[in-house]
Amino acid sequence: MINRHGGYYGQHHPAGLGGQATSAAAYLGQGPVSPAAYWGHQQRTKNEQLAESLGLPKEDVDKIVNLPMDEFSTYVMYHNFTEEQMNVIRDIRRRGKNLVAAHKCRRRKLDEVEQLQERLEKAQNKFLRLKHEDKNLKREEERLKLQLQEAENYAFMIHNTDPSKHRIDYGPEGNTFRLIPKDACKENIQGNDMLHNIS
Incomplete structure (x- = not known):
């Protein structure tokens, strides 16, 4: 008796397991x-x-x-x-x-690789962004240093003070300063001597 797939019920396939699939x-x-x-x-x-x-x-x-x-x-x-x-x-x-198990395992590994690649890409982008920000901050720092140097030079000039022998001592709030001799000790600086406002 032949089943719906052409096989035989109750007996060996007539051509054998390796024979012609009649x-x-x-x-x-x-x-x-x-x-x-x-x-x-x-x-x-x-x-x-x-x-x-x-x-x-x-x-x-x-x-x-x-x-x-x-x-x-x-x-x-x-x-x-x-x-x-x-x-x-x-x-x-x-x-x-x-x-199927091997395919799932490979899929998991591929997913892990993709996740690591995404994390690496994010880390690289963050590094580049921080590097760019650091470069901008250093540029701003140099600009402010130059601006401060110009302001101090102007202060020495208008107060007719030799910058090689004096230095600028800023007040605690940063809005006042005084010109003092470089070799002067802090104890010898008089309270409000040569105190100036920063406009």
Whole structure:
């Protein structure tokens, strides 16, 4: 008795596990065809080759691999595979499960790599931004130093003071200053002597 996939219930496949898949003709309702013609003249995976050897359509590979155990048991009982055929079926299922697990593992690794690449790109962008900000701050620092130097030179000039012998002492609020001798000790500086406002 031939099942709906061209297999035989209750007995070994007539061509054997590695023989010509004559059941393909019955499945397609055509004359004798070769396994290559039956499978579409395309490169087949190992599991597809094994399924072909059992006279099963390649669509059944996904069923064998992915069906839940109870539905898988129903599937094999429906086809009434021999023990030798069942060994091939188990091999297909085991290999398929391993391939799925390997694919998931590779996907996780790829996702991790993508995440690391994103983190690296963000870190590099942050580094470039901070480097640019640092460059701007240093430029601003140099500008302020030059501005301060010009202001101090102007203060020495208008107060007719020799900058080589005096220095500027700023008040605690930064809005006043005094011109004092460079060799003067802090204790010798009189309270408001030469105290000036910064306008």
